[in-house]
Amino acid sequence: MNIGEAALASGVSAKMIRHYEESGLIPKASRSDAGYRTYTERDIHLLRFIRQGRVLGFSMKQISELISLWLNQSRPSSKVKELTLHHIQELDAKIQELENMKATLQNLARHCHGDTRPECPILDGLAQQ
Template structure:
């Protein structure tokens, strides 16, 4: 099948298929005499694996590691579990960071009057505090 067919069958865009090939996540495919890539069921299966891994937030490096384990029939499930648990810890950290961002924005939005006045605690916080150097009131900038 051509790259368009492989994209439709795997749910991965043709652009990303080429990218994954460049990264070495999928092997370079055979090409026709006209230079078109030809994909088989194995490549489509690998692309689906990559798509599922990306949906779970794994990095490209982690996906490469997972694929290596997936393709290695002598692997131990302990290695896979360790990789998954490491990713869970990373996700927990990102969740804490996102919750902190949300909390800060909620507080700032609550403090903002949202009226016709120009003073805004949200912009003040982003600018490093009141009286920042670059605001509209600073005509010398």
Template sequence: MNIGSAAQASGVSAKMIRHYEEIGLIPPASRTDAGYRTYSERDVHLLRFIRQSRVLGFSMKQITALIGLWLDQSRPSSKVKLLAQEHLRELDERINELQAMKITLERLANSCHGDARPECPILDGLAQH
């Protein structure tokens, strides 16, 4: 199938498919005599795997590792679990950072009168940090 069909079937844009090929995340596509890229069902399956990994927030480095593990039929599942647990720890850290940001911003927004006066505790708070 052509890149447009592969994009539609996988949920990954044609632009991202070309990018994944450029960075070596997926193997180079087969080409027709006219030079057009062609993709197999296996390629589309790999693109779906990458898409779902991105939806879950895995980094490109982690996705590369996941693909290697996915393709290695003799892999120990412990390696996959370890990678997933590492990602969970990273997500927890990001969630904590976002919660702290939200608390700070709520405090600043609540302290602002939001009227015609020029005094603004939000700007003052931002200037202090």
């Protein structure tokens, strides 16, 4: 199938497919006699794997590691679990950071009158260094 069909079948845009090829995340596609990229079902399966990894928030480096583990049939599952647990720790840190941001914004919003006066604790809070 061509890149447009591969994009539809995998849920990954043609632009991202080209990016993944250029970055070495996926192998370069075969080319037709006319020079068009062609993809197999295995390529589509790999693109879906990458898409799911991105949906779960894995970095490109982590996805590259996961692909290596996925393709290695003699891999120990402990490596996959270790990578996943590390990612969970990263997500927990991001969640805490977002919770702190939310609490700060809620506090600033509580102190804003939200009327016609020019005084605004939200803007004052953002201006603090």
